[in-house]
Amino acid sequence: MCNLKRQLLAGPYLLWMAGFILLPVIMIFYYAFTTTSGHFTLLNISSIFASIHLKSLLLSLKLALICTGVCLLLSYPLAMILNGMKEKSQGFIVFIFILPMWMNFMLRILAWKLLLSNNGVINTLLEALGLPGLDILNTPSAVVFCMVYDFLPFMILPIYNAMSRIEDDILEAARDLGAGTVTIFFKIIVPLTMPGVVSGITMVFVPALTSFAISDLLGGGKVLLIGNVIEQAFMQEYNWNLGSGLSLVLMVFVIASMALMSAKGEEGGAGVW
Amino acid sequence: MVKKSAQRIYLSLIFLFLYLPILVLMVLSFNDSKTRVQWGGFTLKWYQNLFSSSSIMEAFWTTLAISLASALISTLLGMLAALGIDAMRKRNQAVMIGATNIPLLNADIVTGLSMMLLFVRFTRLGMGTVLIAHITFNIPYVILNVLPKLKQSSRTAYEAALDLGATPLYAFFKIVWPQIRPGVFSGFLMAMTMSLDDFSITYFTKGAGIHTLSTMIYTEMRKGIRPEMYALSTILFLLALALLLFMNFGPSARKAETRQ
Numbered sequence: 001m002c003n004l005k006r007q008l009l010a011g012p013y014l015l016w017m018a019g020f021i022l023l024p025v026i027m028i029f030y031y032a033f034t035t036t037s038g039h040f041t042l043l044n045i046s047s048i049f050a051s052i053h054l055k056s057l058l059l060s061l062k063l064a065l066i067c068t069g070v071c072l073l074l075s076y077p078l079a080m081i082l083n084g085m086k087e088k089s090q091g092f093i094v095f096i097f098i099l100p101m102w103m104n105f106m107l108r109i110l111a112w113k114l115l116l117s118n119n120g121v122i123n124t125l126l127e128a129l130g131l132p133g134l135d136i137l138n139t140p141s142a143v144v145f146c147m148v149y150d151f152l153p154f155m156i157l158p159i160y161n162a163m164s165r166i167e168d169d170i171l172e173a174a175r176d177l178g179a180g181t182v183t184i185f186f187k188i189i190v191p192l193t194m195p196g197v198v199s200g201i202t203m204v205f206v207p208a209l210t211s212f213a214i215s216d217l218l219g220g221g222k223v224l225l226i227g228n229v230i231e232q233a234f235m236q237e238y239n240w241n242l243g244s245g246l247s248l249v250l251m252v253f254v255i256a257s258m259a260l261m262s263a264k265g266e267e268g269g270a271g272v273w
Numbered sequence: 274m275v276k277k278s279a280q281r282i283y284l285s286l287i288f289l290f291l292y293l294p295i296l297v298l299m300v301l302s303f304n305d306s307k308t309r310v311q312w313g314g315f316t317l318k319w320y321q322n323l324f325s326s327s328s329i330m331e332a333f334w335t336t337l338a339i340s341l342a343s344a345l346i347s348t349l350l351g352m353l354a355a356l357g358i359d360a361m362r363k364r365n366q367a368v369m370i371g372a373t374n375i376p377l378l379n380a381d382i383v384t385g386l387s388m389m390l391l392f393v394r395f396t397r398l399g400m401g402t403v404l405i406a407h408i409t410f411n412i413p414y415v416i417l418n419v420l421p422k423l424k425q426s427s428r429t430a431y432e433a434a435l436d437l438g439a440t441p442l443y444a445f446f447k448i449v450w451p452q453i454r455p456g457v458f459s460g461f462l463m464a465m466t467m468s469l470d471d472f473s474i475t476y477f478t479k480g481a482g483i484h485t486l487s488t489m490i491y492t493e494m495r496k497g498i499r500p501e502m503y504a505l506s507t508i509l510f511l512l513a514l515a516l517l518l519f520m521n522f523g524p525s526a527r528k529a530e531t532r533q
Contacts, residue, residue, distance in 0.1 A: 003360050006356060006360035007357050007360045007361055008357065009353040010354045010356075010357025010361075011357070012350055012354070013350050013354030013357070013412060013416075014354075016408075016409070016412065017372065017409075017412075020405060021376055023391055024387030024388045024391040027390040027391050027394070028383070028386070028387045028390060031390060074287065077283060078284070081283060091521070093284075095521055097288075097291065099513070099514065099517060100295060102466065103295065103506070103510050103513060104486060104487060104506070105472050105487065106490040107510075108294065110298070110506070111295060111298050111506075112294055113494065114297055114298070114301065115297060149294070206380060207380075207381070209380075210380035210381065210382050210383070212473070213472055213491065216495075217491070217495070230382060230386070231382065234386060234389075234477075240390065243386065244386075244390070247382070247387075251379070251380070254383075
């Protein structure tokens with residue numbers, strides 16, 4: 001009796017979520033499958049195959065993959081180095097590598113714009129050294145740079161956490177049994193950090209795939225990601241039906257990539273290696 | 274030895290990559306020159322202009338008000354929800370936790386746009402809609418912080434208190450609350466941070482004429498940025514630094530460590 005009453009405490013939350021998560025998703029579905037006059041259509045969904053939309057989706061996938069790969073390559077050695085440090089200094093140094101994440105998202109983009117622009121800091125430095133300038137603002141490279149900068153901590157943290165949970169005893173046992181550094185790395189460290197890697201990949205790939213602000217501000221209108229196409233459909237063309245249709249397609253990609261990663265994560269946890 | 278120095282170099286390179294952009298913003302905030310990169314002498318005038326600019330200060334207070342209010346309301350709703358979920362059967366719990374994860378995993382742009390569609394249908398976009406949106410994406414963080422604490426706490430003490438004649442409310446404050454307080458607190462802080470940092474969802478759910486810092490910087494970056502923004506970013510960075518240092522190494526953090 002008392003238990004049932006306590007369950008009711010979740011009531012306001014359930015109502016809230018029904019109203020502001022479920023209902024909005026239903027609205028997206030409704031708009032995605034109707035025309036402006038309210039008739040059923042599949043054109044909004046199938047318009048993803050229009051060449052301009054398909055191109056932006058492929059570009060988004062490509063940039064998100066590159067960004068995730070670079071983040072993983074940078075984070076894994078970093079996590080190993082951090083984990084190998086003395087206990088005492090570790091906390092503070094990890095803190096230093098996470099701090100930039102707490103700076104406002106927009107300000108981080110602004111900083112990169114200043115660094116990369118034609119008469120920006122990096123080019124001034126290169127010029128002073130007599131080197132040729134780097135003209136990458138308004139190109140996909142600039143967008144990837146900034147994405148890596150923005151999402152790197154999301155990769156560092158889970159990998160570092162997974163690594164710091166590995167018991168020294170296991171490594172010692174392996175060493176006693178004659179395993180070399182390489183064997184230990186591939187047979188113990190990599191499999192045991194797999195869950196961390198998987199959650200890192202998800203946490204970087206999804207925002208990179210769906211972001212629109214970075215490409216908008218650093219791409220100079222020339223780098224059109226699927227997020228930009230959706231944003232423009234809603235905010236500039238006021239074509240909510242098309243925007244909703246493309247959003248649904250994007251949602252499918254997000255869900256698919258997460259399903260794939262969580263399947264991989266369970267595999268890793270089950271010790272396939 | 275070689276390995277050690279290679280490690281040092283690697284750490285410094287990543288450190289440089291992370292902090293060079295921030296350093297540039299900070300240096301430029303003291304730069305008395307209109308062209309961005311040329312150093313034109315030291316000045317504090319951007320800081321003075323910052324505090325006398327009504328549009329920036331208004332965006333600052335809006336941001337603060339929305340993140341505080343949304344964090345408070347979502348903490349209350351989330352804590353109640355966690356108490357309710359904790360009392361459910363195992364299978365229902367799993368369903369509820371799964372549902373709670375959805376907004377965390379969904380793309381920001383889709384969350385923002387879907388809420389915009391709903392709001393435009395039934396009301397006008399404004400401060401209220403931004404607040405509702407922020408509460409919505411904040412509640413899951415609170416639940417996921419409080420629920421583990423509830424799992425660790427003992428049910429028997431609460432039931433014993435009830436048997437001894439305490440009212441449920443009294444027993445809650447005397448027994449349950451002290452055990453879940455750290456989770457509630459960290460959930461609140463996390464909600465506040467998420468809200469302070471959010472751009473996408475605010476961008477789609479705000480009405481015309483309302484700006485948080487994120488959306489204001491976004492609009493300015495498309496037109497050309499004012500140097501006051503560099504001053505603002507320096508202040509915000511130092512605030513974040515102070516807050517994090519306090520949370521990680523302050524008196525409460527040390528107490529938690531000794532207790533363990």
